[in-house]
Amino acid sequence: MNSLSRMLEVLNLFKPEQPVIDIEVICSQLGYTSASAYRYVKELSNAGLLVRLPRGYALGPRIIELDRHMTQFDPLLAASRDIVGDLIAQTHLELLISELYDSTVINILQRSGADEQALNFGRGRPMDLFRSATAKVILAYLLPRQLKRLFDNAAPGDLERIGLTWKDFSKAMLRIRKDGYCISEGELDPGKSGIAAPIFDEKGRILGSITLAGNSERFNAFNREFLSTLMIDAARKITSRIAG
Known part of the structure; x- marks a missing residue:
């Protein structure tokens, strides 16, 4: 699995019972190092795919934007x-x-x-x-x-x-x-x-x-x-x- 695939795998952690994730969740569930986890959430946040919350990270507004685009076009x-x-x-x-x-x-x-x-x-x-x-x-x-x-x-x-x-x-x-x-x-x-x-x-x-x-x-x-x-x-x- 290349670096891009590993980063996108973070998005698969979101579930109805797990709407917010943090670095510990990423490391424990995906087996990533802390350094890699921090790097991935930074890149995903910069792209608007994640948003920082007090308890961790949730899906970001860019996903809503893409959903609207898909619905229309x-x-x-x-x-x-x-x-x-x-x-x-x-x-x-x-x-x-x-x-x-x-x-x-x-x-x-x-x-x-x-x-x-x-x-x-x-x-x-x-x-x-x-x-x-x-x-x-x-x-x-x-x-x-x-x-x-x-x-x-x-x-x-x-x-x-x-x-x-x-x-x-x-x-x-x-x-x-x-x-x-x-x-x-x-x-x-x-x-x-x-x-x-x-x-x-x-x-x-x-x-x-x-x-x-x-x-x-x-x-x-x-x-x-x-x-x-x-x-x-x-x-x-x-x-x-x-x-x-």
Whole structure:
């Protein structure tokens, strides 16, 4: 790990149960020397990514600035704004736009439908690649070597929903690619179901997914072919716009 990666690793220490960190936390949890920890927090603070508080360091205002910029100008969001509105108007289901980040999926957009109770995994909430249609439709389009590595490192509980053997796991991924979409029920939120389709970048690499989700009773009232066609078409339009 190079010096830049080590410095950025400091940002991964922030969690709901740990909103403020100090030099001692950095050294104990990352194994850095005090000199390195002080150097990294100084650089991150100068960049606005950290802010000094009496009890240590919190995330800085530059992150809010970047979040605003992403909300307004992110190419994926810009390519999907009108499509998002049309899908919600047609179905009244909740909609998510999600992106792949390392081995995690992050929801970068959440728009409410008719359900009063929103999804637990909304904007900014990470989810693993083995749960939900949102994540599994991305998982299915990773390169074979990536899939094998994820399979080998997965916990048995993660694989139960897909396939405990590499053969069964591979078949499940192939089925999603053949269908062009993925449906899940209750994998993240009890009583909620969702359908997702993949979004690709200009080189045909998996970039993220678009998802419609909602109360299972409402969701299951829709014809599955109608929903799948709706989502596949929407994802293809977004992909085409991103490719330019």
